[in-house]
Amino acid sequence: xxxxxxxxxxxxxxxxxxxxxxxxxxxxxxxxxxxxxxxxxxxxxxxxxxxxxxxxxxxxxxxxxxxxxxxxxxxxxxxxxxxxxxxxxxxxxxxxxxxxxxxxxxxxxxxxxxxxxxxxxxxxxxxxxxxxxxxxxxxxxxxxxxxxxxx
Numbered sequence: 001x002x003x004x005x006x007x008x009x010x011x012x013x014x015x016x017x018x019x020x021x022x023x024x025x026x027x028x029x030x031x032x033x034x035x036x037x038x039x040x041x042x043x044x045x046x047x048x049x050x051x052x053x054x055x056x057x058x059x060x061x062x063x064x065x066x067x068x069x070x071x072x073x074x075x076x077x078x079x080x081x082x083x084x085x086x087x088x089x090x091x092x093x094x095x096x097x098x099x100x101x102x103x104x105x106x107x108x109x110x111x112x113x114x115x116x117x118x119x120x121x122x123x124x125x126x127x128x129x130x131x132x133x134x135x136x137x138x139x140x141x142x143x144x145x146x147x148x149x150x151x
Contacts, residue, residue: 018049018050018051018083018084018087019049019050020047020048020049020050020084021042021047021048021050022046022047023042023043023044023045023046023047024044024045025044026043026044027041027042027043027044028041028042029041029042030042030048030050030055032050032053032055038055040055040057042057045059045060046058046059046060047078049081049083049084051081051083056081058079073114073115074112074113074114075088075089075092075111075112075113075114075121076111076112076113077109077110077111077112078110079108079109079110080108080109080110081108082097082099082104082105082107082108082109082142085097085109085125086099089118089121089122089140093118093121094138095118095122095138095139095140096138096139096140097122097139097140097142098139098140098141098142099142100141100142100143101131101142101143101144103144104129104131104142104143104144107129109125109128109129111124111125111128118140119135122135122140122142125142126142126145129142129144130144130145131143131144131145132144132145132146
C-alpha cells in the first residue's frame with residue numbers, strides 16, 4: 001500500500017515485483033503487503049524500492065527534477081539498483097538487460113542520459129560497473145569484466 005499523506009510523489013511498478021516510490025514534497029507511507037507491520041514513512045527527498053518482500057529506503061536522495069525525468073525525455077538513476085535500471089531500459093528502449101553475474105546484482109548506478117542511443121547507454125553502464133556488455137539481438141548481457149579496471 002502507498003498512502004498519500006499530502007504530497008507530490010512518483011510510483012513506478014514492474015512485472016518483476018519491483019516498486020519504486022520517490023517523494024519530492026510532503027510525506028508518503030509505504031506498507032509492503034507481505035509485511036504490513038513494517039511500514040516506512042518517506043519524506044521529501046526520500047526514495048524506497050520494494051523488490052518482492054525486501055524494502056530498501058534511501059533518505060535524502062531524490063532530486064525533484066529526476067522524478068519527472070522520463071516525461072522530460074531523460075533517464076535519471078540515483079543509486080538505482082540494476083533491477084530498476086533493467087526495467088527502465090525495457091520501458092524506454094524495448095530491450096532486455098540480463099545481469100549474468102550475481103556479483104553485479106548488489107551494485108547501484110548513478111547516471112543521467114538524454115537521447116543517447118541504447119548501445120551507448122549500455123556501454124556507459126558497463127564501464128561504471130566494471131563489466132563487459134555483449135549483445136544478442138535486442139538483449140544486452142552484462143557480466144563482470146575479466147580485465148582489471150583501468151586497462
